[in-house]
Amino acid sequence: MLSKSIIEDVLTAALATGGDFSEVFVEDRYTNNLTLQGGKIENSLSGRDFGIGIRVFKGFHSVYTYTTDATKEGLLKAARNAAHAISGETIIQPVPLVKEIITCAHPIAIHPRETEKIRKVNVMKKAYEIAKNYHSSIQQVLVRYLDEEQNVLIANSEGIFVEDKRVRGRMAIQSIASDGVQMQPGFYGPGAHKGFEFFENLNLEHYAGEASRIAVTMLSAEPCPSGKFPVIIDNEFGGVIFHEACGHGLEATAVAKNNSVFANRIGEKVASEIVTYIDDGTIENEWGSITIDDEGEKARKNVLIENGILKGYLIDKFNGRRMGMPSTGSGRRQSYRFAPTSRMTNTFIAEGKSTPEEIISNTEHGIYAKYMGGGSVTPATGDYNFAVMEAYLVKDGKIGKPLKGATLVGNGAETLQLVDMVGNNLGHGAGMCGSLSGSIPVNVGQPMIRVSEMTVGGSKEAE
Numbered sequence: 001m002l003s004k005s006i007i008e009d010v011l012t013a014a015l016a017t018g019g020d021f022s023e024v025f026v027e028d029r030y031t032n033n034l035t036l037q038g039g040k041i042e043n044s045l046s047g048r049d050f051g052i053g054i055r056v057f058k059g060f061h062s063v064y065t066y067t068t069d070a071t072k073e074g075l076l077k078a079a080r081n082a083a084h085a086i087s088g089e090t091i092i093q094p095v096p097l098v099k100e101i102i103t104c105a106h107p108i109a110i111h112p113r114e115t116e117k118i119r120k121v122n123v124m125k126k127a128y129e130i131a132k133n134y135h136s137s138i139q140q141v142l143v144r145y146l147d148e149e150q151n152v153l154i155a156n157s158e159g160i161f162v163e164d165k166r167v168r169g170r171m172a173i174q175s176i177a178s179d180g181v182q183m184q185p186g187f188y189g190p191g192a193h194k195g196f197e198f199f200e201n202l203n204l205e206h207y208a209g210e211a212s213r214i215a216v217t218m219l220s221a222e223p224c225p226s227g228k229f230p231v232i233i234d235n236e237f238g239g240v241i242f243h244e245a246c247g248h249g250l251e252a253t254a255v256a257k258n259n260s261v262f263a264n265r266i267g268e269k270v271a272s273e274i275v276t277y278i279d280d281g282t283i284e285n286e287w288g289s290i291t292i293d294d295e296g297e298k299a300r301k302n303v304l305i306e307n308g309i310l311k312g313y314l315i316d317k318f319n320g321r322r323m324g325m326p327s328t329g330s331g332r333r334q335s336y337r338f339a340p341t342s343r344m345t346n347t348f349i350a351e352g353k354s355t356p357e358e359i360i361s362n363t364e365h366g367i368y369a370k371y372m373g374g375g376s377v378t379p380a381t382g383d384y385n386f387a388v389m390e391a392y393l394v395k396d397g398k399i400g401k402p403l404k405g406a407t408l409v410g411n412g413a414e415t416l417q418l419v420d421m422v423g424n425n426l427g428h429g430a431g432m433c434g435s436l437s438g439s440i441p442v443n444v445g446q447p448m449i450r451v452s453e454m455t456v457g458g459s460k461e462a463e
Contacts, residue, residue, distance in 0.1 A: 001026045001153040001163065002052075004097055006072050011094040011157050013079040014056045018088020021057035021317075022079075025294065026070075026153040027336040030113055034145040036124045039132075044117075051336035054079050058086045062318050064339035095159035105291045105299065106284055108167045110196040112147035120145055123199045124171070127208040131175045134212035137219060139183070140176040141212070145169075147196065154296035162296045168287065168441060169198045170430060173208050177215035184221075184404070186214030187389065191287040191430035191441065198285075214371060214390050221404035224391060224458030230366035231408065231454040232359055232394060237372050237429030239444035242277065243347055244377040245384040245412025247444075250277075250304050251330070252319035252342040253436060259380045261413045262310060270310045271416035274352055277305035279314055281329060281345030287430035288346040288443035295331035295340055302328050304347075305416075316342040334438025341437045348445030352422025356448045359421045361397040367406065367456050368392040368399055375408075382412035385457075407457035415451055423448035 007024050014022035028050045035043040052075060053066040063085040067078040112120075124143045131141040150166040170191030177184050188211045192198045233241065246262075254260035262270060271277070281290045281299035290299045295317050303311050315323065316331035319342055332343035360368070368391065375386030388406040392399045428445035 001028060001151065002070065004099070004161070006075065007155045007161070008094065008097055009072065010054065010075045010079045011155065013076050014054055014083050015092050015094065015157060016080070017083040017086045018090060019056040019058045019083060019086040020088070020092055021157055022094065023055040023154070023156040023295070025053040025336055027051055028151040029148060029335065031148045032112060032146070034120060034124060036128055036143040039125070039128055041121060049335065053336040053339070054082050055339055056082045056086050057318065057321070058088055060322060061086065062339070066336050092157070094157035097155055097159060097161040099161045102162050102164055102292055104165060105282060106193040106289055108195040111149070111167065112169060112196045113149055115196045119196070120199070123202070127171065127173055127204045130204055130208035131173055131212045134175070134209055135177070135216045137177045137179060137216055138175055138212050139178045142174045144172040152294070154292070154294065156296065160296040162292055164292050166193065166290070167195050168193050169196065170287070171199065171202065173211040175212040175215045177212070177219050179219050182219065184215050184218035186211040186218070189430055192285050193287060193289045194285050217402050218390060218404050221402035224367070224403040224406035224456065226456060226458040228453050229456050230363055231451045231456065232363060232366060232368045233372070233449050233451065234368070234370045235423065235425050235445070235447050236427035237431070237444060238369065239348055239429065239446035240372050240375070240431065241384060241386055241408065241415070242349060242412065242446065243344065243433070243442070243444040244375065245382045246277065246416060247344050247347045248377070248379045248435070249382055249412065250313050251344070252313050252315040252323060254379055255313050256319040256322040261382050265310050266312065268310055269308050270413065271305050271308045272419040273308040274422050275305060275308055275416055275419050276303065276350040277347070278303050278350055279344050279347045283346050286346050286428060286443050287441050288344070290345055293329045293331045293340070294333045295327065297327050297329040297331065299345065300329045302330070314342045314344060316340055332437060332440050334440055338438040341435070343435060343437060343440055344433065344442050346428060346443035346445065348426065348428060348443070349422065349447065349449065351424050351426045351447050354421045354423050356423050356425055359423055359448055359450050360394065360399060362421070363394045363397060363450060366394045367403070368394050369406065369408065377412070384412060385409050403458070405458055409455040409457055415454065418452045419449050420452045421450040
């Protein structure tokens with residue numbers, strides 16, 4: 001992507017004013033987006049984005065710049081501009097670069113760039129037909145398709161020199177059901193760090209059918225009661241609450257500045273003893289998985305909370321300086337336009353010993369949140385508010401009538417302490433996570449869990 005000699009010159013130029021670390025990040029990305037509505041392709045957009053980011057450190061000071069000019073002159077100009085913001089007395093020479101060959105940990109069978117568009121459209125049409133024909137009340141179905149290939153080169157003054165190819169695909173299916181009075185949505189958006197084989201092997205009957213089933217089910221749902229209840233949260237995307245309310249609080253972006261309720265608490269009990277919370281970027285072909293992070297560090301499995309005890313954080317190079325801790329392979333960014341910072345990959349609560357049937361049968365009265373929707377969180381405090389896309393009343397150990405308009409309100413750190421049952425059906429859900437370094441693919445996950453008490457917002461008085 002760039003010659004070794006040019007990269008070494010750029011790294012040297014970036015340190016010319018006394019910086020103690022310099023980095024070059026080269027990105028060449030190909031994307032393909034398709035939208036199908038009403039059985040027809042409404043939008044088709046393909047593109048390529050190329051650019052180079054240059055970063056310089058001096059102690060706790062960081063400077064970042066980027067350019068699309070890949071000529072030696074353009075890169076040296078950008079490096080010198082970054083260096084001008086740094087002032088130091090000692091000029092450091094970069095460690096000689098020795099390229100390390102990285103084997104992709106996530107096998108790709110069919111490269112999307114080599115796949116005819118008609119094959120992609122055919123998969124979308126099949127998903128559309130399944131969702132549209134699920135029930136007569138389905139009025140509208142929207143299917144979105146994404147595949148991308150991201151090629152990166154990462155080199156720094158410490159001698160790291162690696163390249164990586166990331167290939168991902170995702171399909172988002174949204175169904176709208178109507179009974180003539182109201183409309184209800186349903187959604188499912190599976191994704192993977194795979195090639196086009198992901199789409200051809202996707203269980204469309206399940207994913208497209210579920211999107212429509214949710215919408216149809218919620219048409220007959222009654223208003224959710226408000227109050228404090230035991231809440232059962234199902235697996236897969238149910239993990240979004242802990243991703244937002246706890247995961248972000250375990251990122252060095254917040255911890256290094258003491259803007260997290262988990263700062264300076266390693267070794268303390270921060271969750272129920274049946275909770276183990278993990279971020280693992282090495283899971284083969286998962287949507288949030290990586291081979292290396294965007295600072296050239298190898299992906300790894302990071303146990304953040306083990307049996308309720310805080311064990312560690314997600315750390316990038318720069319925030320690791322502030323904390324006096326090494327990188328955990330967690331430096332990620334949306335593109336060359338962003339400096340990397342600590343981010344999650346596949347973050348989940350580990351499996352427990354209870355079966356879903358045991359969790360439900362042991363709940364006398366509560367709320368069952370089958371699928372979560374969107375929400376918001378205040379990272380510094382962990383306070384959250386999440387909508388539930390599909391919910392049910394639980395009574396006498398059985399799942400009862402569907403409920404609409406449910407929201408879950410609470411504090412992430414407190415909710416972790418109130419988890420009193422953890423299931424054995426771990427599942428992952430694909431999503432996009434936004435933070436200081438842009439929007440990146442991540443998985444959230446968990447088995448079914450029960451929280452002994454949560455504040456549930458609804459439009460009906462509790463019975």
